Amino acid sequence: xxxxxxxFAALFFLGTMLLFVALSAIYxxxxxxxxxxxxxxxxxxxxxTSERDVFGKIILAGSKPIRPTWVTGTWVVHADEAGxxxxxxxxxxxxxxxSSPILPQLAGCFAYVDAKTVQLFAINQ
Amino acid sequence: MTTSSTDTxxxxxxxxxxxxxxxxxxxxxxxxxxxxxxxNTPITQANGWGRxxxxxxxxxxxxxxxxxxxxxxxxxxxxxxFRVVIxxxxxxxxxxxxxxISDTPGMLYLSGGLLMGLGIAMTSFSVIMASxxxxxxxxKRSWSFGIATAASSMGQFVFAPLGQGFISAFGWPMALxxxxxxxxLMLLLVFPLRAGTGGVAKDxxxxxxxxxxxxxxxxxxxxxxxxxxxxFVCGYQVAFLTVxxxxxxxxxxxxxxxxxxxxxxxxxxxxxxxxxxxxxxGKYSRRYSLTMLYLARSVVMTAFxxxxxxxxxxxxxxxxxxxxxxxxxxxxxxxxxxxCGTRYMAMLYGIVFLSHQVGSFLGVWMGGxxxxxxxxxxxxxxxxxxxxxxxxxxHWPIRETRAPxxxxxxxxxx
Numbered sequence: 001x002x003x004x005x006x007x008f009a010a011l012f013f014l015g016t017m018l019l020f021v022a023l024s025a026i027y028x029x030x031x032x033x034x035x036x037x038x039x040x041x042x043x044x045x046x047x048x049t050s051e052r053d054v055f056g057k058i059i060l061a062g063s064k065p066i067r068p069t070w071v072t073g074t075w076v077v078h079a080d081e082a083g084x085x086x087x088x089x090x091x092x093x094x095x096x097x098x099s100s101p102i103l104p105q106l107a108g109c110f111a112y113v114d115a116k117t118v119q120l121f122a123i124n125q
Numbered sequence: 126m127t128t129s130s131t132d133t134x135x136x137x138x139x140x141x142x143x144x145x146x147x148x149x150x151x152x153x154x155x156x157x158x159x160x161x162x163x164x165n166t167p168i169t170q171a172n173g174w175g176r177x178x179x180x181x182x183x184x185x186x187x188x189x190x191x192x193x194x195x196x197x198x199x200x201x202x203x204x205x206x207f208r209v210v211i212x213x214x215x216x217x218x219x220x221x222x223x224x225x226i227s228d229t230p231g232m233l234y235l236s237g238g239l240l241m242g243l244g245i246a247m248t249s250f251s252v253i254m255a256s257x258x259x260x261x262x263x264x265k266r267s268w269s270f271g272i273a274t275a276a277s278s279m280g281q282f283v284f285a286p287l288g289q290g291f292i293s294a295f296g297w298p299m300a301l302x303x304x305x306x307x308x309x310l311m312l313l314l315v316f317p318l319r320a321g322t323g324g325v326a327k328d329x330x331x332x333x334x335x336x337x338x339x340x341x342x343x344x345x346x347x348x349x350x351x352x353x354x355x356x357f358v359c360g361y362q363v364a365f366l367t368v369x370x371x372x373x374x375x376x377x378x379x380x381x382x383x384x385x386x387x388x389x390x391x392x393x394x395x396x397x398x399x400x401x402x403x404x405x406x407g408k409y410s411r412r413y414s415l416t417m418l419y420l421a422r423s424v425v426m427t428a429f430x431x432x433x434x435x436x437x438x439x440x441x442x443x444x445x446x447x448x449x450x451x452x453x454x455x456x457x458x459x460x461x462x463x464x465c466g467t468r469y470m471a472m473l474y475g476i477v478f479l480s481h482q483v484g485s486f487l488g489v490w491m492g493g494x495x496x497x498x499x500x501x502x503x504x505x506x507x508x509x510x511x512x513x514x515x516x517x518x519x520h521w522p523i524r525e526t527r528a529p530x531x532x533x534x535x536x537x538x539x
Contacts, residue, residue, distance in 0.1 A: 002140060003140040008144065016279050030293060
């Protein structure tokens with residue numbers, strides 16, 4: 001009887017990781033903020049944008065920066081006026097995501113990739 | 126004195142299916158439990174409770190898990206992992222589902238504390254590893270312990286986004302029902318493990334005795350006592366770091382996001398560490414591996430505390446301690462099997478695990494208590510370092526051979 005070994009373990013864990021990535025991606029997609037939405041959000045800017053520029057853009061969009069996240073260019077921000085998410089995008093944010101307890105932990109790379117994908121898709125249209 | 130050997134009428138097993146299903150059960154059992162933190166806010170808000178009520182229910186869950194593990198193990202040794210997991214998943218699912226209608230603290234302690242704690246004890250990696258030990262050939266045994274432990278850790282990764290996704294999409298009551306449904310999946314997954322029933326491993330002969338006798342013989346064997354004491358340290362260090370590390374990092378100027386992520390980094394490297402420990406346990410001495418592991422924990426904890434705390438040192442610490450996190454489990458389980466055999470291993474590992482849970486409770490409680498008294502984590506941290514050195518020391522003299530009281534006389538072997 002042949003018992004599985006390292007190859008099986010690698011496939012098992014790779015498959016699980018892929019499932020995790022897929023679930024996280026689906027979650028990020030479902031957390032995208034419409035342009036009209038307001039409240040506390042995660043604003044995603046291009047990683048090449050300096051923290052000073054990101055801070056300025058957040059202020060210009062009429063929002064209050066709450067805290068940066070561990071990923072460059074990604075901030076938790078807040079505003080009460082309607083159309084906040086749209087204003088953030090108009091001031092250079094790649095995307096905005098509604099806040100939830102787990103979002104800052106899951107965001108980051110996923111938020112950037114999703115925001116960039118949406119942006120590219122919009123250009124192609 | 127009687128002996129027992131493998132029941133030759135047992136059906137042949139599909140190795141791939143056994144390992145896959147066992148790992149999936151370990152993943153679900155650990156994953157559902159790990160996602161309970163996501164329900165803290167919605168449940169307390171819906172019922173107008175403070176955080177203490179939910180916290181106490183979760184603390185009770187851990188305590189019940191620890192106290193029930195030896196009994197769940199004994200049940201698995203006598204009636205088989207198959208039956209234990211069937212009953213455990215029903216209890217686990219009931220406890221999770223009852224959380225939805227738990228509108229009094231008492232009901233919450235019953236559902237989230239008692240029932241879920243019992244359910245976890247009956248479905249966790251401990252009983253799965255016992256089943257693997259009976260089904261898998263000796264040369265693959267340590268590897269199978271490693272993959273089961275690693276799969277449990279993987280459950281935390283999968284169920285965190287899954288739980289949050291359920292809450293976002295359907296609301297927390299339905300999310301709990303879906304998680305209860307996930308627990309019921311274990312009913313299907315356990316079928317390939319039914320051949321790993323109670324009794325002894327394939328092609329092995331073990332002494333037959335009562336559970337009380339087995340327990341009495343084990344606790345009179347110095348190596349088993351040392352192993353049990355050592356696992357107490359594991360529980361102390363792991364639980365203290367899980368609960369208090371993020372707060373300690375933030376107080377030392379580390380970004381709160383990175384502090385939260387540090388636990389995730391620990392979890393990720395834990396998968397690699399647990400799996401590797403399984404391989405190491407199959408090739409090298411388990412007692413020396415555990416000695417080195419506890420020593421390394423102390424060295425890593427000391428280094429992190431004496432160098433200035435930065436984002437880089439935090440990531441390096443989280444990765445290093447992650448590699449050493451649950452790596453103790455396959456090695457400790459392996460030693461229980463070597464010292465006491467496979468016949469009563471689930472119950473005896475349950476005893477060792479109970480010591481782990483007592484250590485966990487003390488690590489969490491003392492962390493909070495000493496912080497309140499002193500305004501910092503210094504004492505409890507250095508105590509963790511000292512206990513690590515103590516654990517390293519007491520694993521060294523463990524004899525990695527079958528205890529005489531569990532040895533089968535030559536003439537009685539099958």
